[in-house]
Structures are given as C-alpha cells and as structure tokens.
Amino acid sequence: MSTPRKNILFVMRHGPYGTALAREALEAALGTGSFGANPTVLFMDDGVWQLLAHQQGAAIQQKNHYAMLSALPLYGVEKLFVERDSLDARQLTASDLPDNVTIIDPAQTSRLLADSDVILGF
Amino acid sequence: MRPVPRDEFDLPAAWQTLVRDNRINAVVCVAAAVRRGILDADEAARLNIDSPTLAPEFVLGGLGELVEACEQADRVVTFGT
Numbered sequence: 001m002s003t004p005r006k007n008i009l010f011v012m013r014h015g016p017y018g019t020a021l022a023r024e025a026l027e028a029a030l031g032t033g034s035f036g037a038n039p040t041v042l043f044m045d046d047g048v049w050q051l052l053a054h055q056q057g058a059a060i061q062q063k064n065h066y067a068m069l070s071a072l073p074l075y076g077v078e079k080l081f082v083e084r085d086s087l088d089a090r091q092l093t094a095s096d097l098p099d100n101v102t103i104i105d106p107a108q109t110s111r112l113l114a115d116s117d118v119i120l121g122f
Numbered sequence: 123m124r125p126v127p128r129d130e131f132d133l134p135a136a137w138q139t140l141v142r143d144n145r146i147n148a149v150v151c152v153a154a155a156v157r158r159g160i161l162d163a164d165e166a167a168r169l170n171i172d173s174p175t176l177a178p179e180f181v182l183g184g185l186g187e188l189v190e191a192c193e194q195a196d197r198v199v200t201f202g203t
Binding site: 005027119122 | 153154184185186188189192193195198200202203
C-alpha cells in the first residue's frame with residue numbers, strides 16, 4: 001500500500017512582474033505538478049493580478065506570465081483558487097478571471113490552509 | 123560565496139558553519155541559482171565560466187527534491203513570504 005501523498009498548497013501573494021516571486025512560484029508549481037504531487041494553488045492579495053489575461057510583459061522585456069500560468073492544468077495542477085476579499089479590494093470580479101479558477105470566501109480559505117499539509121508561500 | 127565587509131555579520135560563513143557542523147543536506151534550487159549566477163563547478167563548466175560561485179557545503183538540486191522533501195518531512199517551515 002502506498003503512502004497517501006501530502007496536500008501541498010502554493011500561496012501566490014505577489015503580482016506577476018516587479019519581483020521574481022510570481023514567476024518562480026509558478027515554475028515550482030508546474031514542476032511539482034509534473035511530479036504528480038497534485039498541488040493546490042491559492043491566489044490572494046496582489047497575487048490575484050497574475051490571473052488577468054492580456055498581459056503585455058514584452059513592454060518591460062518580461063515573458064507573458066499569464067501564458068505560462070495557463071499551462072498549469074497541462075502539468076496536473078487543476079485545483080486553483082482565488083480569495084474573494086482580495087478580488088473585492090482590487091475591484092476585480094469573476095469576469096476578469098479564467099474559467100478554471102474558483103473564488104472562495106475567507107472561511108473557505110481558512111479551511112484550505114488548515115487542510116494543507118505543506119504551505120509554500122510566495 | 124561573496125565578500126562580506128569585516129564589520130558586518132558574515133551570513134554566508136554562518137550558513138556554511140551551520141551546514142557543515144550539523145551535516146545538513148543543504149540543497150539550492152538549480153533554476154533560481156543559475157539565473158542569479160550562483161553556479162557549482164558543473165554549471166560553471168557547462169556555461170564556460172571560469173569559477174563556480176556556490177559555496178562548497180551546498181548542492182544544486184531540482185524541483186523533484188522539493189517534492190520529495192515535502193513528502194518526507196514531518197514539518198515544512200518557510201521564511202520570507
């Protein structure tokens with residue numbers, strides 16, 4: 001009998017550009033997914049900005065973060081959540097987000113954090 | 123490895139001492155390190171750079187090691203963000 005795998009959660013709290021955090025967190029999430037760990041990703045605070053389409057990273061000589069983020073399901077990372085209060089504070093709504101991300105309220109966010117065995121914050 | 127002024131706390135040296143004295147398996151993410159110019163001997167050779175910059179007590183590792191470490195550890199503690 002194999003050991004059940006741990007619940008790994010990536011918490012994305014920074015915007016897509018300006019620091020390496022979003023990019024390197026995304027690379028880590030993709031890599032972790034490719035190893036079959038089935039991680040969960042939570043976007044909150046400025047991390048919600050990563051979810052907007054039509055990013056023009058080329059304008060600042062950066063790769064388009066959204067393009068890479070869209071690859072998450074291809075690497076087995078399908079549990080994608082965004083924290084509702086972070087959206088509200090930035091006047092973003094469900095229509096600004098990709099279809100495969102689920103909006104959760106603060107109580108659900110607390111439960112997600114409590115249920116995670118490993119939390120990697122970026 | 124980097125020079126530290128004499129009147130400042132030598133953080134790299136402190137890390138090396140901690141790792142060496144406690145025989146800690148100190149793994150550095152290869153992707154994050156190489157893009158910042160932190161290279162072990164193999165990476166330096168691969169990139170035709172004369173000198174490695176990674177301190178001797180550390181090894182470069184990939185995301186597979188992160189996954190395995192998360193799976194095997196009793197507890198994962200992160201600092202910074």
